[in-house]
Amino acid sequence: MKTFKPLTLEEANQNSQEIFGAVKSKIGMLPNLYATMGISDKLLGGFLAFTETLKNGEFTSKEYETIALGTSQVNSCAYCISAHTAIGKMNGFTEEETLDIRDHSIADSKLNALVTLASELVILKGHPTATAVDDFFEEGYNKSAFAELIAIVALTTITNNIYHNGGFEIDFPRAQNMENLKVA
Incomplete structure (x- = not known):
C-alpha cells in the first residue's frame, strides 16, 4: 500500500x-x-x-553523493539511486564509478571507506564493524566527519522510506543495474 x-x-x-x-x-x-x-x-x-x-560540512560533493548512493543502494531505493547517480555525475563521477560505488568496488580508497561505513551503518543498524570505522579514520577522516556521515545516512534513509511508502514516478534518468534490488 x-x-x-x-x-x-x-x-x-x-x-x-x-x-x-x-x-x-x-x-x-x-x-x-x-x-x-x-x-x-x-x-x-x-x-x-x-x-x-x-x-557545507566535512565532505566534498563527491563524498556526500558516495554516502547517499551507498545508503540508497542498501535500502533498495530506486528513486534515490537514480537521483544520486544523476547528481553524482553532475559532480564529476562517471557512470561506471557510480556503479562501482554501489557494489563497493570504487578504486578510490577514501570513497570505498565511505560507502562501506555508510552501508554498514544501515545493514548493522547503527553498529558498524571496527574494521569499517578504522578504515574510515585511516583514510584521514575525523570524528566530526563520522558524525556527519551518520547524519547523511539518516537523511538519505528518510528519503528512501518516503519513496518506499509513496506512489510516485522516478523523475530523474533511471540508473543502470537496478533489476536486482532487494525490495523488503
Whole structure:
C-alpha cells in the first residue's frame, strides 16, 4: 500500500508552496520526492535546511553523493539511486564509478571507506564493524566527519522510506543495474 503521493501546488499548504517555489527556482524543477515530502512543510523545510548544512560540512560533493548512493543502494531505493547517480555525475563521477560505488568496488580508497561505513551503518543498524570505522579514520577522516556521515545516512534513509511508502514516478534518468534490488 502506497500512503504518500506528490502534492500539486494547489494541494500544498502555504509553507510548502513557498518551499516548492524556492526548490523550483534553485534547481529548475520540483522533484516528485520533494512534492511528496511537502505533505509536511516541517519535514520538507527541516530536511532541506539540514541537507544544506551538511553539504557545507566535512565532505566534498563527491563524498556526500558516495554516502547517499551507498545508503540508497542498501535500502533498495530506486528513486534515490537514480537521483544520486544523476547528481553524482553532475559532480564529476562517471557512470561506471557510480556503479562501482554501489557494489563497493570504487578504486578510490577514501570513497570505498565511505560507502562501506555508510552501508554498514544501515545493514548493522547503527553498529558498524571496527574494521569499517578504522578504515574510515585511516583514510584521514575525523570524528566530526563520522558524525556527519551518520547524519547523511539518516537523511538519505528518510528519503528512501518516503519513496518506499509513496506512489510516485522516478523523475530523474533511471540508473543502470537496478533489476536486482532487494525490495523488503
